[in-house]
Amino acid sequence: MTDLPKLSPADVARIAGEQPEACARCAPLAFKGWESFPGSESDAGLEPVGTLWRAGEEEEPTLAEHHPQGTNYWSGDAPIALAYFPANRSQVWRCRHCGHGFLRYTEYGGYYEDRRIRSLQPALIVE
Template identity: 55%
Template sequence: MTPTPASGTPLDAEALRALAARADTRQPCPACDSLRCPGWESLPSTFDTGVLEGVGTLRTADPDIEPTLDEWHPAGTHGWSPDAPIAPAFHPYNRCTVWRCRHCARLYLRYTEYGGYYQDERVRQVDPARVDATAA
């Protein structure tokens, strides 16, 4: 199960974009470089998650609102596309926690995919240019 960031602070698309823009992406970061994932990937079991600190969530703060399972792909992308928009109001983003590398401030989204016989923790690096505020 994806750990919940200690802050649990709900973030909207603009806050997510601003946090991602602060990252130092000029050079590879030895701490998190193995997570360079423009699209969703399984979190490597060998990755030291202690490198990341929780900074918030894209889940709604209202417990009475059930997150949609609808996805947002206006340009014909799909869930695994590296160029798919990061749309916080849509699945799977609306179920994500937000994490930052303690060394370079790169931002990552994490969520757990539950299947019939498995759980897969997934991760995606946040590219501020891909953050889409549609329906936010």
Template identity: 50%
Template sequence: MNILDFNALLVLAAQSDTIDIPCECVIHRADGWISRPATLDPALLVPVGTLREDPFVEPTFAEYHPGGTRYDSPDAPIAPRWYPYNRCDAAHCRNCGRAWLCYTEAGGYFVDPRIRALRAAPLVDAPLEA
């Protein structure tokens, strides 16, 4: 799967922002991270690329919230180098073309596929702190 750099992600998000047609993928409000609803067919989301820069390096679990947002906040920044974005894949809806971020939260006793709508406004090219 091809790695999406910040500019490619921004283009994908900007294109997605212009789509204004009804689709079953948007009945699920996902401005912030949510568990992928059981009613959303996973086959609807077609992989486009990944934000994982190097499959051999364990990315950080640190989150980027300079404005005091939380992981699931609708206005939380999408910062590709930070958790959970650094473990995401990007996909688009097979029917309408809207872009989504997808990753799997894996806890000690569960696996939870999660999604977030990819939008241009919250995208931030924030470097990791040294």
């Protein structure tokens, strides 16, 4: 999806600040922390909004994470640190029905790909 617009941190904060709470259709995907996209759910109800990084067009972003309060990758209260992994490699998506926002990225392991998703929570966004 290289045709998605590039979003600045200010764009992401604006989108997050304007979004409603997750509706019944997207609530099963509204995880507080990063989770694997549930195999039982479809992403047909979501639409891409933009990207934070363009693979092949920009320098590889850092793989360092940002957890100043002792959180970890899976923590629901971990900061959404846009300059750090994995937010820095994410795309912003929203629910087609209500407009609730999500961050999505794909984790590439040795023998697998794992689509990950997290609810876009404005109070946790940091640059």
